[in-house]
Amino acid sequence: MDVAAYLDRLGLDRPATADVAALRTLQERHLAVVPFENLSIHLGEPIVLDAEALFDKIVRRRRGGFCYELNGLFAALLGELGFDVTLQAAKVFRPDGTVGPPLDHAVVRVELEEPWLADVGFGRFSRFPLRLSATEAQADPDGEFLVLDAPYGDIDVLQDGKPQYRIERRPRALDEFVPTAFWQATSPDSHFTRGPTCSLPAEHGRVTLAGGKLIVTTHGVRTETRLSGDQETLDAYRKEFGIELDRVPLTRAARSSTMNPPE
Numbered sequence: 001m002d003v004a005a006y007l008d009r010l011g012l013d014r015p016a017t018a019d020v021a022a023l024r025t026l027q028e029r030h031l032a033v034v035p036f037e038n039l040s041i042h043l044g045e046p047i048v049l050d051a052e053a054l055f056d057k058i059v060r061r062r063r064g065g066f067c068y069e070l071n072g073l074f075a076a077l078l079g080e081l082g083f084d085v086t087l088q089a090a091k092v093f094r095p096d097g098t099v100g101p102p103l104d105h106a107v108v109r110v111e112l113e114e115p116w117l118a119d120v121g122f123g124r125f126s127r128f129p130l131r132l133s134a135t136e137a138q139a140d141p142d143g144e145f146l147v148l149d150a151p152y153g154d155i156d157v158l159q160d161g162k163p164q165y166r167i168e169r170r171p172r173a174l175d176e177f178v179p180t181a182f183w184q185a186t187s188p189d190s191h192f193t194r195g196p197t198c199s200l201p202a203e204h205g206r207v208t209l210a211g212g213k214l215i216v217t218t219h220g221v222r223t224e225t226r227l228s229g230d231q232e233t234l235d236a237y238r239k240e241f242g243i244e245l246d247r248v249p250l251t252r253a254a255r256s257s258t259m260n261p262p263e
Helices: 003-010 020-033 039-043 051-060 067-080 174-186 230-241 252-259
Strands: 084-092 105-111 115-118 138-140 143-149 155-159 162-172 197-202 205-210 213-218 221-226
Touching: 003 020, 003 051, 003 067, 020 067, 020 115, 020 197, 051 067, 067 084, 067 105, 067 115, 067 174, 084 174, 105 162, 162 174, 197 213, 197 230, 205 230
Parallel strands: none
Antiparallel strands: 084 105, 084 162, 105 115, 138 143, 143 155, 155 162, 197 205, 205 213, 213 221
16 A cells, blocks of 8 residues: 555645554544545446555545445555554444344454544544443544443444444454445445435535535534536535546436436
8 A cells, every 4th residue: 555645645644653643633634535425336336345446546536435445445544554453344223223234334443552443434423533442421523422332242332322333343354345335336225326425524514415415514504505517516526525527426316217218
């Protein structure tokens, strides 16, 4: 890995020591500049869980990705910087309180004086790493987080009192997530296939481009702007997220109508 190029993508110098302070800085900057996005799915691009392919996409082409891509490459960067790091699988909680399937999400575990959870691939989540051994609530700019014991030795992570995901304890290799990533990218039951989305934190809030709508939340106040035409949408990807595209990602319905035009 070209560590210098990755750090330049984040706007950071190489940390002198692989410690908590460096981890906090790396996670915060990663979340701030690398978008959470599923655009490849709606551009017809394959999701390739390979370190070189992910480096090319996220660093060289200055794109983002979803959990397997973002946390997969972030874990590789941390390893290159001297951190003791492993990937772990998590089951995401559904709105009804049940948990989803195994390997539904990938997270990064970092061993320092104690274990830490680093996650740059879950959208709006903790801005800074979380202590996995903490018994008290952990305050973060993006909410209050609680880590609880779960059945079979798993760990539940709650944000503002709401369960987010359940982490299993065993380490995983990145290629173990390939089948679930394929399902997420292709199944009509996956929320990632319903439409393109791209999101980044913004000052006092968040900016998201979902389909043809630019959604800006500031101090909890949400405003939506309907973008008119492909060029305005491409300009928004460039301006808000630094993403250069040669065509607009299409929703599932739009793709279907393109492939099967009415007679």
